[in-house]
Amino acid sequence: MDWHGHAFAFILRIDVEHLEAERYTGDPRAERVATRLLLDILEEFDARFTCAVLGITAELYPDIVRWCAARHEVEAHSMFHEPPYPELSYARQHWDIRRSMAAIEEACGVRVRGLACPHHGLGNEDTARAAIDLGLDYLQARLPDAPADPGLGWYRVADRERPILVPGRERYSASDWSGRRREWPWIEEPWSAGTALRRWQALIDRAKEAGQLATLVVHPWMLQINEGEVKVVQQVLRYAAAQGAWLTGYDQLADRAVARG
Numbered sequence: 066m067d068w069h070g071h072a073f074a075f076i077l078r079i080d081v082e083h084l085e086a087e088r089y090t091g092d093p094r095a096e097r098v099a100t101r102l103l104l105d106i107l108e109e110f111d112a113r114f115t116c117a118v119l120g121i122t123a124e125l126y127p128d129i130v131r132w133c134a135a136r137h138e139v140e141a142h143s144m145f146h147e148p149p150y151p152e153l154s155y156a157r158q159h160w161d162i163r164r165s166m167a168a169i170e171e172a173c174g175v176r177v178r179g180l181a182c183p184h185h186g187l188g189n190e191d192t193a194r195a196a197i198d199l200g201l202d203y204l205q206a207r208l209p210d211a212p213a214d215p216g217l218g219w220y221r222v223a224d225r226e227r228p229i230l231v232p233g234r235e236r237y238s239a240s241d242w243s244g245r246r247r248e249w250p251w252i253e254e255p256w257s258a259g260t261a262l263r264r265w266q267a268l269i270d271r272a273k274e275a276g277q278l279a280t281l282v283v284h285p286w287m288l289q290i291n292e293g294e295v296k297v298v299q300q301v302l303r304y305a306a307a308q309g310a311w312l313t314g315y316d317q318l319a320d321r322a323v324a325r326g
């Protein structure tokens with residue numbers, strides 16, 4: 066598979082969610098400081114990555130979203146991060162997605178093209194219906210019968226004419242973690258910069274070997290409390306670039322999928 070002239074691809078997804086910062090650090094302003102820091106670090110790289118933004122963050126901190134949109138892609142990440150979409154009716158999911166798209170557009174003037182479902186992609190067919198009806202190009206949700214191809218592939222629901230792009234079965238993905246997030250099952254493992262560096266570089270190695278897409282999701286509020294994470298993210302990005310990855314974002318993958326038809 067050709068990745069824009071590269072042998073493999075790497076996406077950094079930045080989840081911008083001040084509610085999570087408030088919940089786990091006690092101060093929503095941690096999101097502002099950490100997002101600015103991360104965006105500054107990313108200036109070293111010739112890349113447009115993807116920022117997944119909560120609608121309420123766009124409403125309360127529109128400047129953060131403008132910073133993101135100045136250089137990177139911006140997608141919706143729900144309005145409030147709660148509750149998980151599968152617990153909501155079609156109508157409530159439709160409202161939530163529409164409001165988060167509008168809040169982001171009002172903040173930065175960018176028309177949102179995609180939605181990253183919170184809770185590691187929890188969504189259902191109604192999420193896909195609402196995303197299609199609202200004109201989104203892609204939906205990051207774990208859906209049954211997702212296409213097998215790497216990157217984004219077409220997904221259909223029976224009662225809608227237009228398909229929507231969803232991630233294929235992602236085999237090369239990772240996320241940062243923090244011991245503060247106690248209700249998440251993997252937090253028994255304390256944050257370790259050394260472990261993260263080893264794990265994320267190995268992820269890049271595997272994606273390179275397979276000629277596939279590697280994705281890493283990071284949370285600015287975690288950068289604020291995880292010792293050494295800022296440096297690890299920088300090292301991992303330099304490593305991906307040195308290995309020849311196409312550093313990219315989901316809008317760009319969607320463009321390629323649309324061009325392929």
Ligand SMILES: [Zn+2]
Pocket residue numbers: 080082142146183184
């Ligand atoms: Zn999130």
